[in-house]
Amino acid sequence: MGIVSKRRMPGPTVDLNLLRVFVAVYESRSLTIAARRLYVTQPAVSQALARLRRELDDPLFERDGRLMRPTPLAESVFPGFRDAIEGIDRTIDAVHGFDPSSSRRLFRIALSELGEIGWLPAILSAIRSRAPHMRLEVVPIQVDALSDWLSRGTVDLAITTASVPGRFVRSQLKSQPYAVVMSASHPLAEGTLDLDAYVSAAHATVSGDSGAPMLAAAERRAGIVVEPEVALRHITALPPVLAASRDLIATAPDTIAQGWASTWPLVVRPLPFEMPPVGVFLYRRSTTQHTAALDWLYDTVARAVAGSSGQFFVIHGDAFAEAPRS
Template sequence: MDLNLVRVFVAVYETRSLTTAGARLYVTQPAVSQALARLRRELDDPLFERDGRTMRPTPLADTVFPGFRDAVAGIDRTIDAVHAFDPSASHRLFRIALSELGEIGWLPAILSAIRTRAPHMRLEVVSLDVEALPEWLSRGTVDLGITTSHVPGGFDRRLLKSQEYAVAMSAANPLAEGTLDLEAYVAAPHVTVGGDSGAPMLVAAQRRAGIVIEPQVAIRHVTTLPPVLAASRDLIASVPDTIAAGWAATWPLVVRPLPFAMPPVEVYLYRRATTQHTAALDWLYATVARAVEGSSGQFFVIHGDALAAAPTA
């Protein structure tokens, strides 16, 4: 069988699109259609059926894809070993999905690590959508994703960090004095951040403790949280403890332990399952992992100053 037919099949299966597969392979859509027609004759199966704008694989396509994918990846890695990927000469564009916290905390270290070895490589940051991430990684829409959420699909992943949660509040909050107990925690008005990917684990821990928290204030951006807390005498927020401690260095905030048990939240780096540019992806995956593992995060950049608001409520 012509290896090019296998490459076309893998590209169509991963992208679910003849046009996108052609763009990945640097050929026209008619060329993809012709190759797919030959492969259909070879295997005596339609392989893909159009479902709206998507090419839906048949049961046979689902069956042969793992073997075809592994074969193409194995050949590409063998060729890459001969020609050795050179990051200093790469102009490839890669996409990484990051939450707002991830972009603030880890992106400076990631960029520094990449640009030191690959100054011409291009990087695009995509706002993390946990629900969409499995499809993005399956189709190669993004190359990497960093999240605390479990991503189904059997993707390669690497543990980067293990993060505890704590309670942050204004230093003027009456709860800042002494130990914060569960009753006071439940009674206090809470503020939450919509972009916190660790929130599901926090809610699960609260439920195990027999409590349900209905936030009084819900905000969209984590950068808003320190000034909101600093300006309030009663609001509290449950956030990663190292991040809260960094804010407390410049904002009039204090950090207290959670009054209930919560396992550490694990931060993982996921990589796409698609087969294109395997050697470059191997390099990027390892480089990003080392950069995040070796960084304490740049969360302190959300800092306060002499003009920080005084508590008003």
């Protein structure tokens, strides 16, 4: 009796481009954004997704309003597909390299108003010196949205003092102490500022200060609660408001306050309680597109900010000092 050999049928082969489409849809939760990221049309993304659904015998994504929600199978295969795509792209990048001098890519960085004033000049100088054609869009930071933005690739980088939930690569750029700043004519401008005087004073705050939660936590540890009497929307309004008032004080990053005090009639005093310096962090998105370019941008921005003292002095008080007093 002869022996019948059993040969294993080859397993299914999946087009690499289908995996790229899957990863882009998974990360962005949107067919439109995935198409824009891959430089193809939305129908092309839909067709590729349909092919992969047939290959894997699973819907992979289901519509939930305007979002594409992954199925349990999609959740399970995503890490492997993402790592495979990233590994291939990094291997290709190692062969060809990334040339910033010829790049025309658009990158988006989320910055606070203060970050845009202080760090953007150094960031632009560092980028444009080696990548003169690269485009940069600054997005007003929304701390509550950052985790979603970085996960979906809405922004490429973000600079913030906030702790962003999620598995993102980040590096600490600065360690920023806080201090109290007030008008030079404020009754507390002379002598030592104690805790009772700090609590009793009228406080001004800025709604966009991402260090505010750390300040509030330090105040709670000191056993005090401060209710601001003036809440401003823009950090640029704070120096003139303080300079024009004899009763308002504000708590702000000390290097920034010292910069203001060089041209505004303001004085800076140490905090009358313990507050650890606030870390300033650079976050990068977790999505997989343009890995080599993002590596270069991340390193360039990190070096630019870490090596800069900031341009906060541009909110200067020369006009205020020269204005006639009534």
